[in-house]
Amino acid sequence: MAHRDVGPPGGVNEQVNESLTDVEVVARVLGGDGEAFGILIRRYEPGLLRFATRMLGSADAAADAVAESLVRAYRHLGQCRDPGHLRSWLYRITGNRCRSHLARRHMSDVPLSEVPATALADHADSWTALERSEQVALVERALAKLPTEKREAFVLKHVEGLSYEEMAEVTGARIPTLKMRVHRAREALVVALGALV
């Protein structure tokens, strides 16, 4: 597993680099400056890791999926048809990767957080009285029960904050379909969260 990098010392240069647009960074990378790809990693890995963790239910699996996705993105950067929509393209690759991971294991194997199930089931206190880690575990459990497509739509919309247009680019689904998936996911989560506590 990777450790969090301190990052290269750079002062003003680093600030300038980090303010480059995606189009500018992509042009640099395609021009031979492989190190510039680090700018894109730092810019997008938090969201991609969050997305993959929610899709796969495991931080380790998410790290693998996101690392694989970013390497694949580097290899195929020349094929990104519109660097102005790089964010959607990266989420698309990562979503694809997560689906591949999920296809290789059964839905019931999606691992949950570290909090033991018995601790959750026996807890009779109200939601607000729970420890944050217990709340997270309950939410993850509820999310894991959703079918992949609804989970993906819900996370992209409400956690990652993508627009429906971006979500359509990421998933290939039509906007009305995505709206329905998000709506059904919300309904299911409300019920699941209510039943768990």
Added chain:
Amino acid sequence: MKQLLLVALVALVPGTVCAQGPGATKLAGRIPPEAVPAIDSLIAAAVAESLPTEPLVQKALEGSAKGIPADRLVNGVRRGLVQLREARVLVGRALPGQPQPEGHVAAVAAALARGLPPAIAERMLTMATDEPPAPALHAAADLVAHRFNPDSAADLLVAAHAMGLHGERLLDVAVAADQELQRGGGRTPADALARVRAMLPNVPTPKVAVTPHGKTGS
């Protein structure tokens, strides 16, 4: 005396890599010694379950050639065995009550490894029960890899098959769909599939000259 005992033990232990099978011949001397017992055991399990062993042998050879550490090499082979088992379940569902050709199981496992959803693999198997399934499976995997909706992709391939496009021609259908999508201009995956559907059965064969893998590879 010790050597005699050792030979006797090796002969008695089933599935010893050094002792038996065409896979054993290929693997002999090629995989790290510390991985031999586990790889042996996995291949023996495949034999016992009437699963194809060649994919596992290939995976072991691959990992060894790449210098993969023994524990990850074993995990890679183990993953292959799990995929073969999943594939066999799918083939059994698609072809109930029929003998399961070994080629079918291996082809489905390869497609699952490429990320083809199991439900789509099953549809491809039931589409052409008396044909080798690999081209249809790979065509579907190609479309899914290019982020076409899996069900819509399968619908297109089923339609193409119904119009007489069989075997490797289904790969041409997948290529055509991707080419339509690459044309851009705001074209969505659904648009691209619709365009290819409209041209069935006259899907072009990809031009020989532009395929880096030559006249007969794709």
Added chain:
Amino acid sequence: MTDRLDDAIELLKTTPAMSVESRVMAEVRRISGPTPRRRVFTWPRIATVGLALAAGLAAILLIPRTPDRLTPGESEGIAQFVGHFPGARSVEVVGSFNNWSRGLLHLRDENHDGIWHAAAVLPAGQHEYMFVVDGERWVTDPLAERFVDDGFGAGRENSVLIVRPAGQR
């Protein structure tokens, strides 16, 4: 209950405390080679190379390279491998068709222009492979149209080739 859903969404927004940057950049540097700034002709850059070079490269790819002495049988086909590795000393193809054995299928760069190529008769069907550059660097063929994770947990991908029987064309 929607308050609880809103709380849940906020909890889900927690960013995991980990980074894959060093791991990804290690792979990026491995793919790029030791001097990425001087490596003008990497495959991801082909799309942005000047028109003259792109046209020249396209001409090379379009020239039929039918090997005269390779005669595929009925259930075999010819596969041609092309790779752009300027400065490489050797390039070989290692894959399922040669039991992942080294030293069996070497590419050649006869014109010393960094374009390496080889052809082989292979059984019809699916094959996985990678290039090995300078005897030690395993590289996924960027021109391949299909890829599959090699399953060993390091994010490497094999290229996938589907050889069609020669008799079909």
